[in-house]
Amino acid sequence: xxxxxxxxxxxxxxxxxxxxxxxVVLLVGLIGPRGRRGxxxxxxxxxxxxxxxxxxWQLGEPDADLVxxxxxxxxxxxxxxxxxxxxxxxxxxxxxxxxxxxxxxxGETHTLLLxxxxxxxxxxxxxxxxxxFVALELLSxxxxxxxxxxxxxxxxxxxGLKYLIVGSIGSATLLYGSAFIYGGSGGATDFTAIAQGIxxxxxxxxxxxxxxxxxxxxxxxxxxxxxxxxxTPDVYEGAPTPITAFMAVATKAAAFAVFARFFITAxxxxxxxxxxxxxxxxxxxxxxxxxxxxxxxxxxxxLGYSGVxxxxxxxxxxxxxxxxxxxxxxxxxxxxxxxxxxxxxxIAVRERETAYGDDITAVQGIGKDRPALAWSLTIxxxxxxxxxxxxxxxxxxxxxxAAVAGNYTWLxxxxxxxxxxxxxxxxxxxxxxxxxxxxxxxxxxxxASTEAAGEPGLPRRTGEPGRTPSGAPSGGRCWLxxxxxxxxxxxxxxxxxxxxxxxxxxxxxxxxxxxxxxxG
Amino acid sequence: MIVFVGLGVIVGGAFTALNHVLGPKRPSRVxxxxxECGLPTEVTRTFRFGISxxxxxxxxxxxxxxxxFLYPVGVLLNASDSVFVLVEIALFVxxxxxxxxxxxxxxxxxxx
Amino acid sequence: MxxxxxxAGAIGALGGxxxxxxxxxxxxxxxxxxVHLFSLAGLxxxxxxxxxxxxxxxxxxxxxxxLYVFVAAYVGGVEEPLWDAIPGxxxxxxxxxxxxxxxxxxxxxxxxxxxxxxxxxxxPAGFGSPEAVGRLLLERFLIPFEAASLLLLIAAVGAVVxxxxxxxxxxxxxxx
Numbered sequence: 001x002x003x004x005x006x007x008x009x010x011x012x013x014x015x016x017x018x019x020x021x022x023x024v025v026l027l028v029g030l031i032g033p034r035g036r037r038g039x040x041x042x043x044x045x046x047x048x049x050x051x052x053x054x055x056x057w058q059l060g061e062p063d064a065d066l067v068x069x070x071x072x073x074x075x076x077x078x079x080x081x082x083x084x085x086x087x088x089x090x091x092x093x094x095x096x097x098x099x100x101x102x103x104x105x106x107g108e109t110h111t112l113l114l115x116x117x118x119x120x121x122x123x124x125x126x127x128x129x130x131x132x133f134v135a136l137e138l139l140s141x142x143x144x145x146x147x148x149x150x151x152x153x154x155x156x157x158x159x160g161l162k163y164l165i166v167g168s169i170g171s172a173t174l175l176y177g178s179a180f181i182y183g184g185s186g187g188a189t190d191f192t193a194i195a196q197g198i199x200x201x202x203x204x205x206x207x208x209x210x211x212x213x214x215x216x217x218x219x220x221x222x223x224x225x226x227x228x229x230x231x232t233p234d235v236y237e238g239a240p241t242p243i244t245a246f247m248a249v250a251t252k253a254a255a256f257a258v259f260a261r262f263f264i265t266a267x268x269x270x271x272x273x274x275x276x277x278x279x280x281x282x283x284x285x286x287x288x289x290x291x292x293x294x295x296x297x298x299x300x301x302x303l304g305y306s307g308v309x310x311x312x313x314x315x316x317x318x319x320x321x322x323x324x325x326x327x328x329x330x331x332x333x334x335x336x337x338x339x340x341x342x343x344x345x346x347i348a349v350r351e352r353e354t355a356y357g358d359d360i361t362a363v364q365g366i367g368k369d370r371p372a373l374a375w376s377l378t379i380x381x382x383x384x385x386x387x388x389x390x391x392x393x394x395x396x397x398x399x400x401x402a403a404v405a406g407n408y409t410w411l412x413x414x415x416x417x418x419x420x421x422x423x424x425x426x427x428x429x430x431x432x433x434x435x436x437x438x439x440x441x442x443x444x445x446x447x448a449s450t451e452a453a454g455e456p457g458l459p460r461r462t463g464e465p466g467r468t469p470s471g472a473p474s475g476g477r478c479w480l481x482x483x484x485x486x487x488x489x490x491x492x493x494x495x496x497x498x499x500x501x502x503x504x505x506x507x508x509x510x511x512x513x514x515x516x517x518x519x520g
Numbered sequence: 521m522i523v524f525v526g527l528g529v530i531v532g533g534a535f536t537a538l539n540h541v542l543g544p545k546r547p548s549r550v551x552x553x554x555x556e557c558g559l560p561t562e563v564t565r566t567f568r569f570g571i572s573x574x575x576x577x578x579x580x581x582x583x584x585x586x587x588x589f590l591y592p593v594g595v596l597l598n599a600s601d602s603v604f605v606l607v608e609i610a611l612f613v614x615x616x617x618x619x620x621x622x623x624x625x626x627x628x629x630x631x632x
Numbered sequence: 633m634x635x636x637x638x639x640a641g642a643i644g645a646l647g648g649x650x651x652x653x654x655x656x657x658x659x660x661x662x663x664x665x666x667v668h669l670f671s672l673a674g675l676x677x678x679x680x681x682x683x684x685x686x687x688x689x690x691x692x693x694x695x696x697x698x699l700y701v702f703v704a705a706y707v708g709g710v711e712e713p714l715w716d717a718i719p720g721x722x723x724x725x726x727x728x729x730x731x732x733x734x735x736x737x738x739x740x741x742x743x744x745x746x747x748x749x750x751x752x753x754x755x756p757a758g759f760g761s762p763e764a765v766g767r768l769l770l771e772r773f774l775i776p777f778e779a780a781s782l783l784l785l786i787a788a789v790g791a792v793v794x795x796x797x798x799x800x801x802x803x804x805x806x807x808x
Contacts, residue, residue, distance in 0.1 A: 104793045130776045206742045579791060585695075
């Protein structure tokens, strides 16, 4: 007789909504011509809205273990889930005029996007090694495909392949490490059972430690912590910009969630061993990311390196193992999501308007004729640097405060120094926006030259109006994108001035893990 | 044991020989070329059919894995009279059916 | 008997794995991988994981290898190296590999884990059979089980997006 596990449909409802949405979007995408961007986008947004609504509803419900302990719905998973869903919802309008989405088909693109979101939700909730790994793959595989979905651009294919190889190495390392942990804890897969299995006796056993090290390396690949970050700039540069934006933000959020849950819940007994190691990694990451970004002319590469540095800041919040640290981590992730989405959206818009791709030239002198874009990018850059008056500042402040309270003051110093270095390259972008003259080449000549240069002899599908990636945005169609950019920017400033709603939001995360965490 | 081996050899040999004798023979230029691992001897830049093989092989793996998953739960279905188990398996199959419909309607199964 | 089987399997697995990376001809590499995967299936059998061993043969040695052969035939015959070597790679890579090997050896040999030394756990009846695996899939790992089917769905979509021809008027050929 099968002992059927108890199923809490309420707590599972966001996941069920996403699964249903995936099926509907995929099947609707089959009907009619390929370019049905409106319907597909609307259905995707509806799915995301349903998932978000159900997540908000669950925020008020008590924490629960779901389906034989495979998942856990608590503050951490729900807050991270909301960040991920919000990021995806901001990406969907950005994909409306995306040549990659047009080439791959909107139904397909949105299905893959929703699949990745589902993987992230599961990952944030995962509470045993098996669901952890399956969720991680469900997150990654759609992203590999999406990175390479712009098949007529060889850079996109290269980016997809690179991400696939590096991501698989990361997954394999993680799997190898979990095998050691499984053995070391006496055959436990549930996170709490692993903590019991390791206990005090095996907390510094070499077998368990090598498992922890390998899992940390695997996760470091996913969140691009130095020295496992080399893929980040290349993949970010080559992938279609909306996908880069989603990857940069949402993957980080979900991977950090499971990183925190696994290390604090399952590997808590060995905390004294992994804390200094992760602290060293965080310090290296902050330095490598900020120094690497200095000489970058490609805005996507610049944001890639900046993302590496931000991962270092976030790792600081994680490794402290305190409620304050986790709160600061989630606050930072939420702020980072808003800031990065705005920045990448501006890059995507300029990419389609000019011939310069994501080069810094593309935003030179846009202060005059595109003030909305210029201000959004300026505010995003200043927020990433952590200037007061933005959510980025509050996030860094919390991280430093938590680091000091958790006896890692020196890491707080690293964050401050790293932010100072980062000002150099963020301000370079701001200077390009406001102080340089606009480039000579008329934007009307547009994408044609870059697109064709990427792959000579490529027959461009012209003739269908509105399909070409070149050409100025056709008026009203762009309002949705502009609205998303302005909303994200406004939220960045608003939470910088009145941070309390976001503080309350991130406080749920710490509560979720509170029983496992130290005070402070 | 020996009987089985012997039968196998005889049946196999018989079919091969029959094929040889009865099968239609239309020699062509391609067929008479030296065999190189399935590659045409002159590989041109427009080597077109490979991607069809690739597509089918990839989809075959996916549905192969599905069968591997279904087998152990299918074995259990006999032993249990629970509707829940049936629903879970139905959900599993349904999701793959959606994938199948997609692959089919997109024409990925057409041999080109 | 069990020892003999174990060493046969272990030598096959290790030898196959080394041959995969050591051989120059991609076809031989694929064949070596088949040897490796079959040996692994043998090792799974020794661990009383019959179903996993069978699945290993069906999925990996069967289906995945077919795909590898297609790819090797598709790309095959490339004389020049597919990528430029990173400077210092030939020296650094073995060093890092050796370091990892030593670390892992220390970990396994230096572990105080008690069950490593003795006979291991007693295996319950029916362990590794399809029923036992099915029971786990439906009871404890229901979510990963359903997630796996969704993963296959997503993978099918991904395969079509990346590899299928476009029904567009201009066909770019199989260059992707």
